[in-house]
Every structure is written in structure tokens, then in C-alpha cells.
Amino acid sequence: MLPTTSADLIPGDLIQLDHQATTPCHPLVVQAMKPWWEQEWGNASSRQHRLGLTAAAAVASARHRLASHLGVEDDELIFTSGATEANNLALLGHARARAKAEGRCGHVITLATEHHAVLDPMHQLQREGFALTVLRPQDNGLIDADMLNDVLRDDTQMVSVMAANNEIGVVQPLRALADLCRSRGITLHTDAAQAFGHLRLNRDELGCDLISLSAHKLNGPKGIGALVKRRGVSIQPLFWGGGQEQELRPGTLPVPLIVGFAAAADLAHADLETWQQQLTLLRDRLWQGLKSRHPQLEMNGAHQPRLAHNLNITIADVSGVRLHRCLKRSLACSSGSACSRGEPSHVLQAIGRSRREAEASLRLSLGRTTTAAEIDRAVDVISACINQLHGS
Missing domain, CATH: 3.40.640.10 (Type I PLP-dependent aspartate aminotransferase-like (Major domain))
Incomplete structure (x- = not known):
């Protein structure tokens, strides 16, 4: 058991970054x-x-x-x-x-x-x-x-x-x-x-x-x-x-x-083009914020062509189970498909990730309700968990 979770580290409402699993009905x-x-x-x-x-x-x-x-x-x-x-x-x-x-x-x-x-x-x-x-x-x-x-x-x-x-x-x-x-x-x-x-x-x-x-x-x-x-x-x-x-x-x-x-x-x-531009800016803000704090992070999949609302990252040298346990009270995200049956992502393994790396990966997917403030909070939450798991 971890002594704290990201909810203790970064207070606030649950940040919704799992819009590729499903979206709220408009x-x-x-x-x-x-x-x-x-x-x-x-x-x-x-x-x-x-x-x-x-x-x-x-x-x-x-x-x-x-x-x-x-x-x-x-x-x-x-x-x-x-x-x-x-x-x-x-x-x-x-x-x-x-x-x-x-x-x-x-x-x-x-x-x-x-x-x-x-x-x-x-x-x-x-x-x-x-x-x-x-x-x-x-x-x-x-x-x-x-x-x-x-x-x-x-x-x-x-x-x-x-x-x-x-x-x-x-x-x-x-x-x-x-x-x-x-x-x-x-x-x-x-x-x-x-x-x-x-x-x-x-x-x-x-x-x-x-x-x-x-x-x-x-x-x-x-x-x-x-x-x-x-x-x-x-x-x-x-x-x-x-x-x-x-x-x-x-x-x-x-x-x-x-x-x-x-x-x-x-x-x-x-307003498809307008929203795609906005989501691209937010997605890149999320990636750059995380990468600047943790240069070892790796993006999964080509940067382009890519859906504007998708970011998938692997966090080296951490336990996937502990990572998701740390995040779950503050951040809604996933390590793979919502239909993955609890197994490590077959997609990530098919592109060369090990089982351990697949387990320690995050699919972060944005939606119409995502704000810049939530992105900044997500960077803080994920960074705090990474630091905690690395013992920083």
C-alpha cells in the first residue's frame, strides 16, 4: 500500500482524460x-x-x-x-x-x-x-x-x-x-x-x-x-x-x-477544425509539461498523423499497478483500451513495448470539456506520482 495518493498530493476534482473510452453526451x-x-x-x-x-x-x-x-x-x-x-x-x-x-x-x-x-x-x-x-x-x-x-x-x-x-x-x-x-x-x-x-x-x-x-x-x-x-x-x-x-x-x-x-x-x-486546433494545443501542452519535468518519458505512436486529443506515454522504471493506483483518485485515464480485459495493452506490445512497459503506460485522451487548467493540474498530478514512485 502507498502511504499517499495523488489526491493527497494534488487536491481537486477528478480530471477526466479518458475521452477515448467514451464521452459525455452533449x-x-x-x-x-x-x-x-x-x-x-x-x-x-x-x-x-x-x-x-x-x-x-x-x-x-x-x-x-x-x-x-x-x-x-x-x-x-x-x-x-x-x-x-x-x-x-x-x-x-x-x-x-x-x-x-x-x-x-x-x-x-x-x-x-x-x-x-x-x-x-x-x-x-x-x-x-x-x-x-x-x-x-x-x-x-x-x-x-x-x-x-x-x-x-x-x-x-x-x-x-x-x-x-x-x-x-x-x-x-x-x-x-x-x-x-x-x-x-x-x-x-x-x-x-x-x-x-x-x-x-x-x-x-x-x-x-x-x-x-x-x-x-x-x-x-x-x-x-x-x-x-x-x-x-x-x-x-x-x-x-x-x-x-x-x-x-x-x-x-x-x-x-x-x-x-x-x-x-x-x-x-x-466546428471540427476549431476544436481540433484547440485540442492539439492542449495535448501538446500536456506532453511538453510532462516531458520538461521528466525527460525520460516516451511518446507511443507517431506524433503525426495523430488524433488531436490523444497522448500515449510510457513511464520507464515504475510499476504500472502502483502508478495507476496513485493516479486513480485524481485522474481518469487508462493504460489501454476500455475493452482490454485487464491485460496489458496488446497495441503497445505490438509496437515493441515490453509487458512491463505497457503496464506503465498512460493513454491520456482529451475532450470538449477539457480545459487548460485541467491540463496543468494533470501535469502536476502525474509528475507528483512519478516522483513518489521514483522516491524523489
Whole structure:
């Protein structure tokens, strides 16, 4: 047991620097959803009366607004419960459909730094008979078209590469990867849960065939996401019943959540560049403040291209358990994905960090509510803990 914690060292309210795990629902998003929980509570599939028709119109409006942010047609956007379901529908659904059409299970590729919501479905495909390559990126977390080209095979059917990494924030060169995939007739999927609402994403500029999205990473509600599917890309449903969402994702549509998703996307895109500039300044202030006090700190992942609100650092020669115990009463952050199952980050280990180093790493992710004063307090809190653990 440590005799003190950072709460004793640096008093004050909990500093929230875990916005890549989830974000607070924006007050305007809550306001937009409110009528659809109470007065307008109809089922969007019930077209025989006003309540149902009003709900269906709200879903159509939300779908159109979300599609417009991505440069796609309305019917190319399929609502899901979140990016995890969208990933499963894209990867399992497309691979199975393509294997059926081609008469064989082919080869699929992903990165060792992907979220488990991609890695786990890919390993399920491997159990079903698909050949799987898990590509290790460079130590900065990035890959390039040459690296991908080196592992392509004549039977490669699908590649999945995250747009922006959920732990180290690096932004992959999807356009170059897409050009390579298209030249070989390979389907490209991207998990864009961390990128949508933080980067401007246009499907045709990215070149992706399948894109997974989530609302709760951009100040929207939890429990709603979407899969963007290019026309002509075949998918088998994962379950059946009801026929909603082009019979690819049946079930009663959660109208309030869909309305909230569109409202959050509208808000994010209305001032996207301004907020990204502000978050970049705050993120760099955090990094420079920590680095000036502790020159031994190392940043994980390329400095650019990187999400503006992400900083991932490794603190050498400290116990990760003791570090997080020291921080937890003053600072909300993580050592990896919120879905990491308590294990040291597989992302950091894939880019060359040891298990011990991965445990002694911090993912610090900023949000719309983050202030300069909180950044300065975070520098003090983290620095105090490092000094305490080093016995200074």
C-alpha cells in the first residue's frame, strides 16, 4: 500500500482524460433525444399511424444527415448497436458472403494493433477456415502500402485497418491502402469509431468499402452506431427477424439514439477544425509539461498523423499497478483500451513495448470539456506520482 495518493498530493476534482473510452453526451444531444423518449415514442416500422410515421421520418432525417457527413447515399448507411456490431457485421458478414460466392474461404488481413472488436471476428473467421494474417506495424504504429503489399496473396479477399487507433491515436494512410486493395479486387474495411467526428471522413476520398461508426466517441449516446456499406458489397446478416435495415440488421430501431447520433455528428462537424486546433494545443501542452519535468518519458505512436486529443506515454522504471493506483483518485485515464480485459495493452506490445512497459503506460485522451487548467493540474498530478514512485 502507498502511504499517499495523488489526491493527497494534488487536491481537486477528478480530471477526466479518458475521452477515448467514451464521452459525455452533449446537452444539445440530450435535448434532441428528449421528445423521442416521451411524446414521440412510436415504432419506426409502424406505418399505419402518425406516431410510427413520425418516428420513421426522424430516422430518415438522421440517416440522411449522417450519410451527408460521409459523402454516401442514405441507403448505404445501416444502423447498428455500435461499432462492435458494425465490425462483426462487416467482417463476418462480408467474408462469409464472399466465400459463398467464390466457392472457397480466402485470405483476410488485419493489424496486430486493431481493437478486439476487429481481432476477435478475424480469429473467428480463421476458425471457420479463412487464412488470417495479422500484420505488425512499424514501431510508430503506422503501416504503408508496401508493407500491406508484401502480405497480399492471390486469394486475399478482405483487409481491415483502423482509421485512427484507439490507444495510440495514429491515423493510417487509408487512401494508399485502398488504392492497392482496389487494384487487386480486395475489400477494404475500416473501424472509424475513433475517427468519425474528429477527422473529416469522406468515403470516396478514403476509398473504403465498409466503415464502422459509433456515436458515444463524439459526445453522442451509447448503444448506437452504423455500418457504411458501399453498393455492390455483399453481406450475410448475422441474425434474422423483422426485416429492418435492408434485412441486414433486423430489430426495432432505437429512434431516440438514432436522433442523438445525428445530432452529435452535426455538432462535431459544425466546428471540427476549431476544436481540433484547440485540442492539439492542449495535448501538446500536456506532453511538453510532462516531458520538461521528466525527460525520460516516451511518446507511443507517431506524433503525426495523430488524433488531436490523444497522448500515449510510457513511464520507464515504475510499476504500472502502483502508478495507476496513485493516479486513480485524481485522474481518469487508462493504460489501454476500455475493452482490454485487464491485460496489458496488446497495441503497445505490438509496437515493441515490453509487458512491463505497457503496464506503465498512460493513454491520456482529451475532450470538449477539457480545459487548460485541467491540463496543468494533470501535469502536476502525474509528475507528483512519478516522483513518489521514483522516491524523489
